[in-house]
Amino acid sequence: MPRTATPPDASSGMVEGASHHFRALESLYASAPVNALFESHLHIVSEGHARIEFEVDERVHHAAGAAHGTIYFKMLDDAAFYAANSLVTDRFLLTTAFNLHFTAPIRSGPVVAEGRWVSGRRRVFVAEAHLLDADGEEIGRGTGTFMRSKFALSSLPGYRPGG
Numbered sequence: 378m379p380r381t382a383t384p385p386d387a388s389s390g391m392v393e394g395a396s397h398h399f400r401a402l403e404s405l406y407a408s409a410p411v412n413a414l415f416e417s418h419l420h421i422v423s424e425g426h427a428r429i430e431f432e433v434d435e436r437v438h439h440a441a442g443a444a445h446g447t448i449y450f451k452m453l454d455d456a457a458f459y460a461a462n463s464l465v466t467d468r469f470l471l472t473t474a475f476n477l478h479f480t481a482p483i484r485s486g487p488v489v490a491e492g493r494w495v496s497g498r499r500r501v502f503v504a505e506a507h508l509l510d511a512d513g514e515e516i517g518r519g520t521g522t523f524m525r526s527k528f529a530l531s532s533l534p535g536y537r538p539g540g
Contacts, residue, residue: 395424398466401530401538402459408535417452419459425494425504427459433483443482449508450477453519456492457504461523464494469528470502475521486511500524 399421406412406419417431429452439445454475462470492506501524508517530536 394466395463397538399463401536402462404537405530405533405535406455406459411451415448415451419455421459421463424463425460427456427463427492429456429459429490429492431488431490432486433488434485438484443484446477446479449479449517450475450519452488452490453477453492453506453508453517454521456490456506457519457521458492458523460492460494460506461497461502461504461521464498464502465525465530467530468525469530469533470523471526473501473522473524475519477517477519479517481510481514481516483508483510483516488516495520 402421403419415431415437417429420428420430422428431452433444433448435442437444437448454472457475458470458472488511489509490506491509492504495503495505497503501522503520503522505520506518507515510516
Protein backbone atom coordinates (compact mmCIF):
# COMPACT_ATOMS: atom_id res chain seq x y z
CA MET A 378 0.00 0.00 0.00
CA PRO A 379 1.58 3.33 -1.04
CA ARG A 380 2.26 5.89 1.64
CA THR A 381 0.72 9.29 1.24
CA ALA A 382 2.25 12.64 2.01
CA THR A 383 1.21 14.08 5.36
CA PRO A 384 0.41 17.79 5.14
CA PRO A 385 2.40 20.05 7.44
CA ASP A 386 0.89 21.07 10.75
CA ALA A 387 -0.65 24.53 10.24
CA SER A 388 0.04 25.54 13.84
CA SER A 389 3.80 25.03 13.51
CA GLY A 390 4.46 27.65 10.83
CA MET A 391 5.47 24.91 8.38
CA VAL A 392 2.57 25.72 6.04
CA GLU A 393 4.08 29.13 5.32
CA GLY A 394 7.54 27.59 4.80
CA ALA A 395 6.09 24.92 2.52
CA SER A 396 4.26 27.57 0.52
CA HIS A 397 7.53 29.51 0.03
CA HIS A 398 9.25 26.29 -1.08
CA PHE A 399 6.41 25.49 -3.51
CA ARG A 400 6.52 28.99 -5.06
CA ALA A 401 10.32 28.74 -5.34
CA LEU A 402 9.98 25.41 -7.18
CA GLU A 403 7.44 27.02 -9.53
CA SER A 404 9.97 29.81 -10.14
CA LEU A 405 12.67 27.20 -10.81
CA TYR A 406 10.45 25.48 -13.39
CA ALA A 407 9.71 28.78 -15.13
CA SER A 408 13.43 29.68 -15.21
CA ALA A 409 14.56 26.50 -16.97
CA PRO A 410 15.53 27.34 -20.56
CA VAL A 411 13.80 24.22 -21.93
CA ASN A 412 10.46 25.50 -20.64
CA ALA A 413 10.65 28.49 -22.98
CA LEU A 414 9.92 25.94 -25.72
CA PHE A 415 6.57 24.95 -24.20
CA GLU A 416 3.48 26.91 -23.32
CA SER A 417 3.22 25.45 -19.82
CA HIS A 418 2.65 26.44 -16.21
CA LEU A 419 3.56 24.50 -13.03
CA HIS A 420 1.58 24.70 -9.83
CA ILE A 421 2.62 22.81 -6.69
CA VAL A 422 -0.83 22.01 -5.31
CA SER A 423 0.32 20.58 -1.99
CA GLU A 424 3.12 18.50 -0.54
CA GLY A 425 3.63 15.59 -2.95
CA HIS A 426 1.24 16.94 -5.62
CA ALA A 427 2.22 18.94 -8.72
CA ARG A 428 0.15 20.02 -11.71
CA ILE A 429 1.37 21.26 -15.10
CA GLU A 430 -1.03 22.80 -17.59
CA PHE A 431 0.16 23.04 -21.18
CA GLU A 432 -0.99 23.28 -24.77
CA VAL A 433 -0.36 20.76 -27.53
CA ASP A 434 -0.23 22.05 -31.09
CA GLU A 435 1.39 21.11 -34.39
CA ARG A 436 4.83 22.34 -33.23
CA VAL A 437 5.20 19.13 -31.16
CA HIS A 438 3.71 16.71 -33.72
CA HIS A 439 5.42 13.71 -35.23
CA ALA A 440 5.02 12.90 -38.95
CA ALA A 441 1.57 11.31 -38.45
CA GLY A 442 0.09 14.50 -36.95
CA ALA A 443 -0.13 13.80 -33.21
CA ALA A 444 2.03 14.84 -30.26
CA HIS A 445 5.47 13.25 -30.29
CA GLY A 446 6.38 11.06 -27.32
CA THR A 447 8.94 13.58 -26.15
CA ILE A 448 6.14 15.89 -24.99
CA TYR A 449 4.55 13.01 -23.06
CA PHE A 450 7.84 12.19 -21.38
CA LYS A 451 8.77 15.78 -20.60
CA MET A 452 5.48 16.69 -18.95
CA LEU A 453 5.06 13.39 -17.09
CA ASP A 454 8.66 13.50 -15.83
CA ASP A 455 8.31 17.15 -14.76
CA ALA A 456 5.02 16.58 -12.93
CA ALA A 457 6.35 13.54 -11.08
CA PHE A 458 9.70 15.25 -10.40
CA TYR A 459 8.14 18.38 -8.88
CA ALA A 460 5.71 16.29 -6.82
CA ALA A 461 8.75 14.51 -5.34
CA ASN A 462 10.91 17.64 -4.98
CA SER A 463 8.08 19.36 -3.10
CA LEU A 464 9.09 17.05 -0.22
CA VAL A 465 12.76 18.07 -0.36
CA THR A 466 13.72 21.61 0.62
CA ASP A 467 17.52 21.39 0.48
CA ARG A 468 18.51 19.47 -2.68
CA PHE A 469 17.59 19.30 -6.33
CA LEU A 470 16.41 15.82 -7.29
CA LEU A 471 17.52 13.96 -10.41
CA THR A 472 15.49 11.49 -12.45
CA THR A 473 17.21 8.10 -12.33
CA ALA A 474 14.52 6.08 -14.13
CA PHE A 475 11.17 6.73 -15.76
CA ASN A 476 8.63 4.23 -17.09
CA LEU A 477 6.18 5.66 -19.61
CA HIS A 478 2.89 4.34 -21.04
CA PHE A 479 1.14 5.99 -23.96
CA THR A 480 -2.61 5.41 -23.66
CA ALA A 481 -4.01 7.68 -26.40
CA PRO A 482 -2.77 10.16 -29.01
CA ILE A 483 -3.42 13.89 -28.74
CA ARG A 484 -3.38 16.28 -31.68
CA SER A 485 -4.09 19.63 -30.07
CA GLY A 486 -5.58 21.39 -27.09
CA PRO A 487 -5.03 21.82 -23.40
CA VAL A 488 -3.45 18.97 -21.43
CA VAL A 489 -2.86 18.59 -17.70
CA ALA A 490 -0.04 16.57 -16.18
CA GLU A 491 -0.81 15.55 -12.58
CA GLY A 492 2.10 14.28 -10.52
CA ARG A 493 1.90 12.60 -7.11
CA TRP A 494 4.54 11.35 -4.74
CA VAL A 495 4.21 7.62 -4.00
CA SER A 496 7.03 6.66 -1.62
CA GLY A 497 10.45 7.48 -0.25
CA ARG A 498 11.58 10.39 1.91
CA ARG A 499 15.33 10.06 2.36
CA ARG A 500 17.50 9.28 -0.65
CA VAL A 501 15.22 7.79 -3.31
CA PHE A 502 11.72 9.02 -4.14
CA VAL A 503 9.06 7.42 -6.33
CA ALA A 504 6.36 9.51 -7.96
CA GLU A 505 3.78 8.89 -10.65
CA ALA A 506 2.05 11.14 -13.13
CA HIS A 507 -0.72 11.00 -15.68
CA LEU A 508 -1.78 13.20 -18.60
CA LEU A 509 -5.39 14.22 -19.12
CA ASP A 510 -6.81 15.81 -22.26
CA ALA A 511 -9.46 18.56 -22.29
CA ASP A 512 -12.22 15.95 -21.82
CA GLY A 513 -10.52 14.49 -18.74
CA GLU A 514 -9.48 11.33 -20.61
CA GLU A 515 -6.11 9.82 -19.80
CA ILE A 516 -3.63 9.97 -22.69
CA GLY A 517 -0.48 8.85 -20.86
CA ARG A 518 0.99 7.83 -17.53
CA GLY A 519 4.36 7.18 -16.01
CA THR A 520 6.29 6.38 -12.87
CA GLY A 521 9.66 7.84 -12.01
CA THR A 522 12.46 7.27 -9.54
CA PHE A 523 14.29 10.34 -8.30
CA MET A 524 17.26 10.78 -6.01
CA ARG A 525 18.94 13.64 -4.21
CA SER A 526 21.71 15.35 -6.17
CA LYS A 527 24.67 17.27 -4.83
CA PHE A 528 23.07 20.52 -6.08
CA ALA A 529 21.65 22.65 -3.30
CA LEU A 530 18.34 24.21 -4.34
CA SER A 531 19.58 27.49 -2.86
CA SER A 532 22.50 27.46 -5.35
CA LEU A 533 20.17 27.48 -8.38
CA PRO A 534 19.40 30.99 -9.67
CA GLY A 535 15.79 30.14 -10.52
CA TYR A 536 14.97 28.85 -7.03
CA ARG A 537 13.62 31.91 -5.26
CA PRO A 538 11.88 31.13 -1.93
CA GLY A 539 8.81 33.27 -1.51
CA GLY A 540 9.23 34.43 -5.07
